[in-house]
Amino acid sequence: MLRDDVYRRPLATALERLGIGPGWRCADIGAGGGDVTVALAEIVGREGRVYAVDSDPLARDEAASAGAAFSQVVAITQAGEDLRLPEAVDLAFCRFLLLHVEDPAVVVERMRHAVRPGGWVVAQEPITSAGRIAGMTLSMPGARHPDVGAVLPAIAVHAGLEVVDAWAEAPAGAGPGPVAEYLRSLTGVDPGDDPVVLPPLVTVIARVPNGC
Numbered sequence: 142m143l144r145d146d147v148y149r150r151p152l153a154t155a156l157e158r159l160g161i162g163p164g165w166r167c168a169d170i171g172a173g174g175g176d177v178t179v180a181l182a183e184i185v186g187r188e189g190r191v192y193a194v195d196s197d198p199l200a201r202d203e204a205a206s207a208g209a210a211f212s213q214v215v216a217i218t219q220a221g222e223d224l225r226l227p228e229a230v231d232l233a234f235c236r237f238l239l240l241h242v243e244d245p246a247v248v249v250e251r252m253r254h255a256v257r258p259g260g261w262v263v264a265q266e267p268i269t270s271a272g273r274i275a276g277m278t279l280s281m282p283g284a285r286h287p288d289v290g291a292v293l294p295a296i297a298v299h300a301g302l303e304v305v306d307a308w309a310e311a312p313a314g315a316g317p318g319p320v321a322e323y324l325r326s327l328t329g330v331d332p333g334d335d336p337v338v339l340p341p342l343v344t345v346i347a348r349v350p351n352g353c
């Protein structure tokens with residue numbers, strides 16, 4: 142998938158940093174096209190579980206069909222604000238979700254409550270205005286919080302999570318290639334040979350305190 146191509150490295154880095162392995166119970170909130178769901182399902186294996194959660198039934202179906210080859214994927218139509226899973230999970234993950242929700246803090250709080258004590262909440266969200274095309278700032282008028290990545294660590298801390306690691310990564314390129322193609326698919330703008338820096342994705346890896 143295109144998004145997976147260009148933002149694969151931040152996802153891989155986060156999953157490595159977590160030490161996720163077979164048997165983990167996970168939730169992918171705002172699962173959409175299912176890129177993250179599939180990456181998680183491949184790692185946790187049949188003895189694990191991945192709840193692919195999306196508020197939009199069509200997006201939920203998309204995630205379900207992306208994960209159809211994995212019996213460990215369970216697709217659920219539910220808003221992040223109302224998150225209630227059949228069991229406590231080891232990891233709640235979201236990527237490119239909080240920029241769209243009404244109140245990102247509410248969703249992160251719900252993610253924290255979905256995770257067992259000592260488990261993990263991971264969020265990967267952009268700072269859209271830090272992206273550049275030919276040196277010009279990117280914008281995303283359709284998103285409620287296009288720069289939510291810039292405040293992501295603070296949101297996690299305020300939700301009562303222990304931030305273990307946080308960083309930003311941005312795919313960049315010039316001329317034809319996956320970065321230009323991704324930008325074209327997202328915005329309809331063809332950057333030609335202009336240099337592109339896609340919005341940096343801020344990753345927060347946070348732990349639910351024991352005893353919570």
Ligand SMILES: C[S@@+](CC[C@H](N)C(=O)[O-])C[C@H]1O[C@@H](n2cnc3c(N)ncnc32)[C@H](O)[C@@H]1O
Nearest residue numbers: 171172173174195196197200220221236237242
């Ligand atoms: C940009 S897509 C991201 C898909 C996927 N996480 C990824 O990184 O490829 C955002 C997804 O979040 C879903 N979404 C938006 N608001 C939501 C909410 N309040 N609760 C759950 N899902 C939501 C949308 O339906 C959409 O599928």
